[in-house]
Amino acid sequence: MKMTFRWYGPSDPITLDKIRQIPGMTGVVTALYTIPVGEVWDVDSILALKMQVNDAGLEMEVIESVPVHEEIKLGSEKRDALIDNYIQTIRNLAECGVKVICYNFMPVFDWVRSELKYVTEDGSNCLAYDQRTVDGLDPRKKSLSLPGWDESYSMDELSALLKRYDEIDEDKLFDNMVYFLGRIIPVCEECDIKMAVHPDDPPWSLFGLPRIITSEAQIDKLFAAVDSKYNGITLCTGSLGASRGNDLVKMAGKYAAMDRVHFLHARNIIFRETDDGRLFFNESPHPTECGSLDIYGILKALSDNGFNGYTRPDHGRNIWGEDGKPGYGLYDRALGATYLYGVWEAIQKSKC
Ligand code: CS2
Ligand code: MN
Numbered sequence: 001m002k003m004t005f006r007w008y009g010p011s012d013p014i015t016l017d018k019i020r021q022i023p024g025m026t027g028v029v030t031a032l033y034t035i036p037v038g039e040v041w042d043v044d045s046i047l048a049l050k051m052q053v054n055d056a057g058l059e060m061e062v063i064e065s066v067p068v069h070e071e072i073k074l075g076s077e078k079r080d081a082l083i084d085n086y087i088q089t090i091r092n093l094a095e096c097g098v099k100v101i102c103y104n105f106m107p108v109f110d111w112v113r114s115e116l117k118y119v120t121e122d123g124s125n126c127l128a129y130d131q132r133t134v135d136g137l138d139p140r141k142k143s144l145s146l147p148g149w150d151e152s153y154s155m156d157e158l159s160a161l162l163k164r165y166d167e168i169d170e171d172k173l174f175d176n177m178v179y180f181l182g183r184i185i186p187v188c189e190e191c192d193i194k195m196a197v198h199p200d201d202p203p204w205s206l207f208g209l210p211r212i213i214t215s216e217a218q219i220d221k222l223f224a225a226v227d228s229k230y231n232g233i234t235l236c237t238g239s240l241g242a243s244r245g246n247d248l249v250k251m252a253g254k255y256a257a258m259d260r261v262h263f264l265h266a267r268n269i270i271f272r273e274t275d276d277g278r279l280f281f282n283e284s285p286h287p288t289e290c291g292s293l294d295i296y297g298i299l300k301a302l303s304d305n306g307f308n309g310y311t312r313p314d315h316g317r318n319i320w321g322e323d324g325k326p327g328y329g330l331y332d333r334a335l336g337a338t339y340l341y342g343v344w345e346a347i348q349k350s351k352c
Contacts, residue, residue: 001264001344002026003337004062004312006328009033009049014330016056022334024341027059029102029263029312031066038069038082041089046096062263062310063093064102064234065198068180073107074164075176083183090184094191100262100310102234104198105177107165107209108158109139111201111239116326117318118282126317127327128282129202129242132274139207162209170210174221177212181226188230196232196262197222201239203246215243216251223260232260235302238267238314241293242281249294253301261307266340267314268293283315283327286336296343303347311344313337 005019007028019025032041032049053060066089071078093101104110114137118128140159153161168176181195188195203214212218219233233255240246255261268291270284284291316332318324 001308001311003341004029004310006312016058018330020057022337027061028053029062029064031063037067038085040085041092043092043095046092050096061099063098066101066103068103068105072180073176083180087184087187090187090193091191094193098193100194100196102196102198102263105213106200106211108161112206124317124319126283127315130280131278165209168210170212173210174212178225181231185226185228185230194230194232194262196234198234199236199239202242203240215246229259232262234263234265235261236265236314237293237298238269241269249297249301252298253305256302256305256307262309264311265314266295268295286313286339299343300347313340
């Protein structure tokens with residue numbers, strides 16, 4: 001496994017020097033945050049970022065994310081020119097030594113939580129999802145913004161965009177994704193760069209928008225539609241795990257055996273009882289016993305089936321008085337990394 005850490009670029013308060021001091025850390029996953037969605041990432045800008053990372057003693061082999069323009073997800077007549085740009089970005093990233101591109105195909109919004117600072121029993125705070133709150137949110141009426149989103153829109157822009165999605169159901173969105181992959185995957189094969197789609201978070205439809213990377217059946221369908229190992233996934237345990245129907249240990253083993261897991265996001269969550277039975281979960285420390293997901297079982301299944309790739313601790317809590325970007329402070333993610341590293345070492349050594 002190659003342990004990595006998400007770094008939000010030069011403005012991230014968690015500096016490369018700090019990341020480097022986390023035991024076992026080999027590199028960062030990052031992006032060119034200043035280039036507008038849809039434009040080509042030029043080689044000079046990629047190289048400048050890479051040099052900065054390399055100078056700090058770290059690698060930059062995974063990009064998270066190269067965002068997919070809404071016109072591509074909508075399948076409009078503007079998509080071909082935007083896919084041409086995406087292809088040029090893939091070529092430029094490959095030229096600079098990048099091996100994996102993480103991306104997602106969620107319409108309009110990236111991850112959604114109802115609370116950014118949910119206080120838990122031990123006094124730490126974390127991201128949480130309360131279905132009762134989410135059911136009361138309507139992005140058409142009140143502005144919503146979360147730090148995970150690449151794009152922010154004015155209310156008018158957002159309403160117009162959401163209206164266009166009225167025409168797009170899950171099947172149409174899926175077709176648009178297959179069209180996109182059909183064009184880019186041959187280029188990925190040629191320049192040896194793997195695409196790793198991030199699952200939808202949470203893995204169900206929100207605000208009436210379709211979501212398609214949600215379950216084993218949907219991922220199977222995606223792999224069958226574009227049958228290349230360059231068409232793979234980011235196995236994000238906390239995203240897929242929010243749906244209790246997803247058997248993550250099984251999925252981890254199965255997709256690793258197919259060589260389709262190109263990036264692992266390890267995150268734990270804990271489900272809680274609610275009065276009316278509606279879903280509530282909050283993000284928990286990474287170890288298995290701290291949450292509802294079997295992180296050990298997932299790592300074991302991945303290892304047993306040949307995975308040895310890029311991994312990062314996904315969201316952490318705010319602990320020890322840190323007031324970090326929600327999900328992306330230093331301390332709890334660093335603890336997560338060392339936990340994952342230790343479990344992985346034990347799994348490898350127990351095989352000897
Ligand atoms: C990430 C996602 O912060 C997170 O939860 O896992 O936002 C992820 O970066 C994107 O969905 C990938 O495109
Ligand atoms: Mn993730």
